[in-house]
Amino acid sequence: MRALPDAGTTRASVLPLQAENLVFRAGGRTLLDVSGLTIAAGGPTLILGPNGAGKSLLLRLLHGLITPASGQLRYSGQGLDKAVRRRQAMVFQRPVLLRRSVAANVDYALKVHGMPRIARRERVAALLAMGDLAARANQPARTLSGGEQQRLAVVRAISTAPDILYMDEPTSSLDPGATQAIESLLRRVAAAGTKIVMVTHDIGQARRLAAEIVFVHGGRIVEQTPVDRFFDEPVSQPARQFLAGGLVL
Numbered sequence: 442m443r444a445l446p447d448a449g450t451t452r453a454s455v456l457p458l459q460a461e462n463l464v465f466r467a468g469g470r471t472l473l474d475v476s477g478l479t480i481a482a483g484g485p486t487l488i489l490g491p492n493g494a495g496k497s498l499l500l501r502l503l504h505g506l507i508t509p510a511s512g513q514l515r516y517s518g519q520g521l522d523k524a525v526r527r528r529q530a531m532v533f534q535r536p537v538l539l540r541r542s543v544a545a546n547v548d549y550a551l552k553v554h555g556m557p558r559i560a561r562r563e564r565v566a567a568l569l570a571m572g573d574l575a576a577r578a579n580q581p582a583r584t585l586s587g588g589e590q591q592r593l594a595v596v597r598a599i600s601t602a603p604d605i606l607y608m609d610e611p612t613s614s615l616d617p618g619a620t621q622a623i624e625s626l627l628r629r630v631a632a633a634g635t636k637i638v639m640v641t642h643d644i645g646q647a648r649r650l651a652a653e654i655v656f657v658h659g660g661r662i663v664e665q666t667p668v669d670r671f672f673d674e675p676v677s678q679p680a681r682q683f684l685a686g687g688l689v690l
């Protein structure tokens with residue numbers, strides 16, 4: 442794999458990300474209540490928990506897509522301003538691609554970020570190579586297979602070299618082969634220094650990718666532990682049940 446050319450930005454990381462007393466309410470209910478969470482630079486943080494626990498809400502709050510009723514989010518001491526927003530990216534369960542070619546999807550993201558045309562060409566080529574999409578550069582993005590679309594969504598998201606890449610179940614509609622390709626891409630993304638914060642339902646995937654696990658239950662973070670410890674000796678009862686394959690209510 443070719444090394445990625447620099448995204449043209451030199452700045453300090455927005456990590457660590459710290460949340461304090463973060464509360465999200467809707468429809469008269471408190472859906473998320475995070476007393477404290479620190480996400481530091483390093484290997485991927487995988488967010489696990491049963492359906493409806495609040496995993497997606499947590500990810501959306503951290504990324505600034507929804508606003509908390511109260512509490513504080515600090516990104517290396519800063520509030521969520523425009524500069525911080527530019528240092529983060531998100532990939533959703535279903536890729537949202539432009540009605541343009543594969544290459545143009547990546548090029549557009551770089552253009553919006555302010556990268557000059559001359560620098561974009563080489564970077565687009567390097568990113569498509571990283572996503573194993575070079576042969577598809579001129580194909581309409583929406584005609585790619587599901588797995589290819591998701592690889593494009595990932596390389597487009599990291600095109601501007603964000604400090605944090607949030608991902609909400611990016612492989613939930615993919616088969617094992619396509620999932621493996623995404624996981625391999627994510628390992629390279631992580632090795633290149635981007636912090637991955639990812640929601641998954643797949644316990645095996647969490648084991649394969651995570652450096653640490655954040656376990657969410659009933660709108661609260663019930664544990665945050667290095668991956669080995671989480672799987673060897675989960676501290677909380679809901680996590681123990683979840684890992685044992687029991688119904689977590």
Ligand SMILES: Nc1ncnc2c1ncn2[C@@H]1O[C@H](COP(=O)(O)OP(=O)(O)OP(=O)(O)O)[C@@H](O)[C@H]1O
Binds near residue numbers: 467472491
């Ligand atoms: N805007 C909203 N208004 C009302 N309720 C909401 C809103 N957004 C989410 N919820 C509720 O908050 C709870 C947590 O939702 P969230 O999508 O974060 O769960 P999750 O852990 O990601 O679940 P899943 O694994 O099923 O995707 C759910 O009960 C959901 O119905």
